[in-house]
Amino acid sequence: MHIVICIKQVPDSAQIRVHPVTNTIMRQGVPTIINPYDLFALEEALRLRDAYGGEVTVLTMGPPMAEDALRKALGYGADRAVLLTDRYFAGSDTLATSFALSQAIAKVGETFGTPDLVFTGKQTIDGDTAQVGPGIAKRLGLLQLTYVAKIPSIDLAAGEIKVERRSEGGTQMLKSRLPCLITMLEGTNEIRRGSIHDALCAARNQVLKWSAADAGIEDLTKCGLRGSPTVVKRVFAPPARAEKAALIDTAEKALRDVADELITAIFTRQPALEHELAFNGGA
Amino acid sequence: MSTANRETPRPAAGRAGIKKELPAHFKDYRHVWVFIELERGQVHPVSFELLGEGRKLADKLQVQLAGVVLGPPGEAVGNAVAEAFAYGADLVYIAEAPLLADYRNEPFTKAMTDLVDTHKPEILLLGATTLGRDLAGSVATTLQTGLTADCTELDVDTDSSLAATRPTFGGSLLCTIYTLNFRPQMATVRPRVMPMPQRTDKPVGRVIRHKLSLAEDEIATKVLGFLPDNQSAKANLAYADVVVAGGLGLGAAENLQLVKNLARAIGGEHGCSRPLVQKSWMPADRQIGQTGKTIRPKLYIAAGISGAVQHRVGVEGADLIVAINTDPNAPIFDFAHLGIVTDAIRFLPALTEAFTRRLSPHSRDKLAS
Amino acid sequence: MIEENFDAIVVGAGMSGNAAAYTMASHGLKVLQLERGEYPGSKNVQGAIMYANMLEKIIPDFRDDAPLERHLVEQRLWVMDDTSHTGIHYRSDDFNEAKPNRYTIIRAQFDKWFSRKVREAGATVLCETTVTELIRDAKDRVVGVRTDRAGGAIYANVVVLAEGVCGLLGTRAGLRQMPKPQTVALAVKEMHFLPEEVIEQRFGVKGDEGCVIEAVGTTSRSMAGLGFLYTNKESISLGIGCLVSDFAAMVESPYVLLDALKSHPSIRPLIAGSEVKEYSAHLIPEGGYKAIPQLFGDGWVVVGDAAQLNNAIHREGSNLAMTSGRIAAEAIIEVNSRNAPMTKRNLALYKAMLDKSFVVKDLKKYKDMPALLHTNSCNYFTTYPRLMSQAAQNFMRVDGTPKIEKEKATTAAFIKARSRWGLVSDAVRLALAWR
């Protein structure tokens, strides 16, 4: 079985800070990480490979430094890594990204065998549109199974897959056909720590670097800014609330009194609440 | 907007400047559509929130607001249509077919894209639910148009194109996004981000039916079964009027009981910040924030939560935010309305106790009379 | 699982480890380097000044692509009391030479670059891999290492311990003692980000020119300590370090000292309006010559901070680290070329070569300095700074006091503080230790 998984290198948005004055992002020293959601997909892919045999190819589109993310992925035990990097891709939005990736996946298929499964994460933490996955599926004409929580069984011979899919208020049990694209739900597994052997292989393994041409992309008008129907017009910091919280003084007071004071403050600001709480509360 | 090479997003020079000369074949795309999300007989409330927003857009554009209902034959669709009108739709498109019973990407995408190709809306809004996101993604790529996900604000600008504002960089910034030269302009909005509009009974208006040309055996994906969430997981956080949440500041899993106790005492739901889910002190569907639930309760009490931006974006819609935190400089005090600088572990029981006293039966009688 | 054998395993990807790994790999040895950090440099803290000469000996054309911040054209030595500083400034245009001698660097970036060179030289580098134990054979020779990753042991003819100041691995294996509190300093450091222009204008530098301030005095609360301020391209590294034992004795927290330094009237304006980005703390070996442990044994050598090779007086460490790493590598290459085993006897070559280098010579020169400054710290770091500034102020201030009386007052102050004998002996002791 050949599994292709798309990962993205993202700035650790927990550590991104906005410059108070200029409102620009201060990326000085902001570390980059593998999009956390992609790790669930990667681990699932590795488990399926271990269970059914085959190969896992990791694919990313990004600047040259995205190679670090791929090296990490190899360290976790992926068999092959492809970095799709080309100035033509700069500024891609969801549509352009899924175009480039789908073309690259097709090329990976030609070169290393058609994938039975394509994985993406649920969403990225810098774009978080959750649309690149579906986009790839459409373009490659793959069946699309999103928010998958579990893959109970795959029947390679019959080209059949069973999945448990998260949906509003419950879980769908689905049966579908291979090849298909799966986006994994978070928290479904935990990424493994590669063995010393994996780490050694990773360190020696080459990351394939593909340009648009290498990936067999002819129509460059579908790439990067030009291929992106959406455009970011304005970037700005969330408006700060004018006044800070009114602090209730706790100095040498019994907690009990502080609590009463707080409740009074709450009900003076939201008079309607007292009535509601009185009748819903105390259940 | 998942860009391959994320520079600090400046107004994309050149392109943003481009005078948006819409290609001729898009010129006749008009009206605002809202996808009415119908799953297992229930309309997802986010659809009504979107009708509220869609109404404003339609009025600004002086066009009509339409609802789109996809589902199996039966009264569920009928109710959905009635509700769509009650929440402000001018007309409703319907595709009714047995194979639209349970959500599956293939038939829903087909139905929606066919409808768009036939009736040409300029704006199409969907809820950013698991269903909505799954559908929006493949519809947008099928139609080769732009899609802005998880919008927090929708507006039309001077040249009457959709200005969709969404958080970026983990919520630390907002950006306004346009769909140039393509139609429809698609956007998804997460539940509870937009306020619930007034419901007013209205007669069912104009309904346009669409015949879905697709047979069950053309669909590869089959639904084997559905497992509804068990009670505990059925957290109705997003729609609760009162929410009490705990953060890492509570120090230990057991202390979450204090949060649950207070929530119960005042008839609210309990939630938490992300680290607690990561430590599996709480199930994922209790997480509040950017990657969890967005809430708009009348009262939100946060105990031991620092108020990181990713948490903030999920709670800012609350009418009244009360923060309990030992650190007077915790960012949460920047957006909370009321704050107490004290040890939540000691304070929560006192507060629960005080509420119970205040809300005791006889005080209820007082209020009732 | 894998029974792979390397010529050499290098533990640590800091200055010394990279120097050793690079040198061995570029001489065709099969080298494995293990680093516990997420990437090389991710855990490393340094001022940091990098001394070109020692790097040139390893990578002659490093200037082509190494991430260098500024080359130093000015050095300021300040003696501070609470409100003032008395200083010597040395600035020379000669430092604007084709191949400048000292650069400020940011370790996280520099180490990444250095590590890339190591890889290009042919070594295998594994990050996020902590070496947990040294494997010994029946004859107690070190033959390999175990890591925190699954998949068992890795073997090598020799293990180069470049694990930094704490050196848990070597100390746990009983190859040397844990450094003592009175022989290691704890340094805390902040990065203050400022626009390039602002730095240039505040320090009167242009282009890639840089400036260094090193300050002793009351900011270290009469502990043997040194404050430093280094200019990078778009940031200022500001820090202070004192002996761990002193911190313990004075129950002072490092932050308090750093805050005192930051709010000192002579420093405050230099960092005004800056955006503090990262705060870090790290140990510095300061035991000097007398603290140097056993440097080699059967199947192992120890280099850099792990070997306490650090010249506190001159704020030099990375260069001793690089040099010891390089020399150890050269010794190993030599032994290897003779197809001789990596025994204690053969590896003694490393120490022999190191003794001849500036590394040991310098440390020997100051062998008594640490002890002196430590025992006498109160005088050298409080009394004298105060006296100096009083003297200076007394000399500058024009208030109608006859000059002769001013001088008398100054001398009196000195004698009152330390007594004639005290002054003489302090001076003599210092001179002896310096010699």
Ligand SMILES: Cc1cc2nc3c(=O)[nH]c(=O)nc-3n(C[C@H](O)[C@H](O)[C@H](O)COP(=O)(O)OP(=O)(O)OC[C@H]3O[C@@H](n4cnc5c(N)ncnc54)[C@H](O)[C@@H]3O)c2cc1C
């Ligand atoms: C891509 C991304 C998405 C994210 N999405 C979310 C999200 O959806 N939701 C979310 O919540 N986070 C999210 N986060 C994480 C977020 O950045 C913060 O790390 C997180 O919200 C911090 O949780 P916390 O406030 O509980 O813990 P901390 O930040 O550690 O805050 C603990 C607080 O408790 C206070 N405290 C300590 N002891 C006590 C005491 N005894 N009594 C009272 N107060 C005390 C402390 O002063 C501190 O302010 C996301 C991060 C990323 C990178």
Ligand SMILES: Cc1cc2nc3c(=O)[nH]c(=O)nc-3n(C[C@H](O)[C@H](O)[C@H](O)COP(=O)(O)OP(=O)(O)OC[C@H]3O[C@@H](n4cnc5c(N)ncnc54)[C@H](O)[C@@H]3O)c2cc1C
């Ligand atoms: C605040 C400060 C300022 C300084 N300023 C200067 C200066 O201006 N100029 C100067 O020349 N020197 C300076 N120094 C000293 C200089 O930083 C050190 O002497 C130098 O870094 C020593 O290099 P090293 O390779 O021996 O150790 P390190 O650079 O500390 O490298 C040790 C490496 O080994 C790794 N490691 C440790 N244990 C293990 C293990 N078990 N498994 C795998 N990996 C492991 C660590 O992660 C680390 O990467 C300063 C030091 C400090 C703290």
Ligand SMILES: Nc1ncnc2c1ncn2[C@@H]1O[C@H](COP(=O)(O)O)[C@@H](O)[C@H]1O
């Ligand atoms: N530039 C990229 N390279 C590779 N995969 C990507 C890229 N962008 C997005 N993806 C994949 O698409 C998923 C959804 O991304 P997004 O639509 O940005 O939320 C991610 O989890 C990745 O698996």
